Amino acid sequence: MITLLDYGAGNVRSVINALEQAGETVVSVDSPEDIEKAERLVFPGVGNFGAMMQILRQKQLVEPLLRYLQADRPFFGICVALQALFASSEEAPDEPGLGFLPGRVKRFTTDLAVPHIGWNGIKVRQPARIFNDFSGREKLYFVHTYHVEADNPADVLTCTDYGYEFVSSIQKGNIIATQFHPEKSGRAGLKILENFLDTTRQEIVPQACPQTTKLASRIIACLDVRSNDQGDLVVTKGDQYDVREKGNVRNLGQPVELARDYYEQGADEITFLNITAFRDFPLKDMPMLEVLQKTSKNVFVPLTIGGGIRDFTDRNGKHYSALEVASEYFRSGADKISIGSDAVLIVEEVLKTGRATGMSSIEQIARVYGNQAVVISVDPRQVFVKTPEEVDHPVIETAFPGPAGEKYCWYQCTIKGGREGRDLDAVTLAKVCEQLGAGEILLNCIDKDGTNSGFNLELINAVKGAVSIPVIASSGAGSAEHFLEVFSETKAEAALAAGIFHRKEVPIGTVKNFLQDKIEIRPV
Numbered sequence: 001m002i003t004l005l006d007y008g009a010g011n012v013r014s015v016i017n018a019l020e021q022a023g024e025t026v027v028s029v030d031s032p033e034d035i036e037k038a039e040r041l042v043f044p045g046v047g048n049f050g051a052m053m054q055i056l057r058q059k060q061l062v063e064p065l066l067r068y069l070q071a072d073r074p075f076f077g078i079c080v081a082l083q084a085l086f087a088s089s090e091e092a093p094d095e096p097g098l099g100f101l102p103g104r105v106k107r108f109t110t111d112l113a114v115p116h117i118g119w120n121g122i123k124v125r126q127p128a129r130i131f132n133d134f135s136g137r138e139k140l141y142f143v144h145t146y147h148v149e150a151d152n153p154a155d156v157l158t159c160t161d162y163g164y165e166f167v168s169s170i171q172k173g174n175i176i177a178t179q180f181h182p183e184k185s186g187r188a189g190l191k192i193l194e195n196f197l198d199t200t201r202q203e204i205v206p207q208a209c210p211q212t213t214k215l216a217s218r219i220i221a222c223l224d225v226r227s228n229d230q231g232d233l234v235v236t237k238g239d240q241y242d243v244r245e246k247g248n249v250r251n252l253g254q255p256v257e258l259a260r261d262y263y264e265q266g267a268d269e270i271t272f273l274n275i276t277a278f279r280d281f282p283l284k285d286m287p288m289l290e291v292l293q294k295t296s297k298n299v300f301v302p303l304t305i306g307g308g309i310r311d312f313t314d315r316n317g318k319h320y321s322a323l324e325v326a327s328e329y330f331r332s333g334a335d336k337i338s339i340g341s342d343a344v345l346i347v348e349e350v351l352k353t354g355r356a357t358g359m360s361s362i363e364q365i366a367r368v369y370g371n372q373a374v375v376i377s378v379d380p381r382q383v384f385v386k387t388p389e390e391v392d393h394p395v396i397e398t399a400f401p402g403p404a405g406e407k408y409c410w411y412q413c414t415i416k417g418g419r420e421g422r423d424l425d426a427v428t429l430a431k432v433c434e435q436l437g438a439g440e441i442l443l444n445c446i447d448k449d450g451t452n453s454g455f456n457l458e459l460i461n462a463v464k465g466a467v468s469i470p471v472i473a474s475s476g477a478g479s480a481e482h483f484l485e486v487f488s489e490t491k492a493e494a495a496l497a498a499g500i501f502h503r504k505e506v507p508i509g510t511v512k513n514f515l516q517d518k519i520e521i522r523p524v
Helices: 013-021 032-037 049-058 062-070 080-084 186-197 255-265 288-295 322-332 341-353 361-369 426-436 457-464 480-489 508-515
Strands: 002-004 026-028 041-045 075-079 103-107 116-120 140-144 146-150 156-161 165-172 175-178 218-227 233-236 269-274 303-306 336-339 374-378 380-385 408-415 420-425 440-443 471-473 494-497
Touching: 002 013, 002 032, 013 026, 013 041, 013 186, 032 062, 041 080, 049 062, 049 080, 075 080, 080 146, 080 175, 140 186, 146 165, 156 175, 218 255, 218 508, 233 255, 255 269, 255 288, 255 508, 269 288, 288 303, 288 322, 303 374, 322 336, 322 361, 336 361, 341 361, 341 374, 341 408, 341 420, 341 426, 361 374, 361 426, 374 426, 408 426, 420 426, 426 440, 426 457, 440 457, 457 471, 457 480, 480 494, 480 508
Parallel strands: 002 026, 002 041, 041 075, 075 175, 218 269, 218 494, 269 303, 303 336, 336 374, 374 440, 440 471, 471 494
Antiparallel strands: 103 146, 116 140, 156 165, 165 175, 218 233, 380 408, 408 420
């Protein structure tokens, strides 16, 4: 039996599913006494360091947790739970950690994009049973802005490189904690959890550990999900955002089955975008929560969900905050949430008033779950101009002139599925959203959508040059060569596609096999 320290924040469903897949029964901590009685304790930390420590104190779990650790009883901590073992964090300077290990938690200071999001390697510093059957070449999933700085080298289990070397896991006796997420690291991550659970397995150092680890470029499968005319949820795909064909919603498959298929093919992440027009309230109107719950049972890579994540008042007059909506998605299996049209309206208001309120959906969710949990989905449309002076927006000198020979363009943000343009550009939107707390940009392009002509490299470079958070390139992929092009000619950290995967024109395995030995990827 495994005792799970679920303090009420973030996606713990995937951890439970991974442990149950290993044949374990999982019970949650409901009281301080449950920690005392635990045989093996798993602590999946998610989100903000300060929020986590406050909740642990409110629930009177700090002292029993410290006693458990000091007794050297079997413990596995994940992500922020690793950071909690130390005395302090720059993320919440006024909120003390457990102080079980000497050291501190610091923010990344690197020219690379922060948060550190994606699949990276490990350099093993001491033998451990969790690496049984590992070659050392495996990549594991990271998503964090802060990292551990351990004072005692003997506590360090692995290190990873991201601009510089940082501690990516620790081991002290029976205490193991990782910065990476094994429950989101595919088969390699599941193997780590299996090895932890089986105390008879040999402690080893994998033979092929790299001297320097490298972050992989991510290949993301996107599933646009909406109800068809019969009321069933289907995966669809638009051409420049039009999802109907001969009057009917284009049906390319069932979301749960497709997501599992893409996971098996080697997708590094799965994104669900709920593009249904809500009749009432997103958590009641469509069964997307069930889609996430079922998907997370068999898909052990990160899941992002977008659609309807904003403040709502339902038909009965009950108000739900964006944070409450997002929380339900996280508890159902989502790792990140995507905010689209609402982000445009939030940024417009910030620019109009000259200040942030602290109460926008972006700010609320980032404050509780961390910046890495908030993705901004941008839907821009190209607007040509003859001279840069024509508009008060950042303008690109384009290599592809407009219909009247215009040499310049800007990218107008849209809302309502691309149907309504606003007086706001994609570069400004991305910059302000980063300031508000967003951790990643999903950069679409209406003009490229469904064309199979390749990603809009000019747009990607413009936005990537304006922000320090990761950028996901989207819209236009038609071949494996387009993925190589976007990773070679821009600094995008990830590339997303939908139609070519759904129609099996270019399978994910084909893309990865083509990229192998050309750029750093996570092998199939």
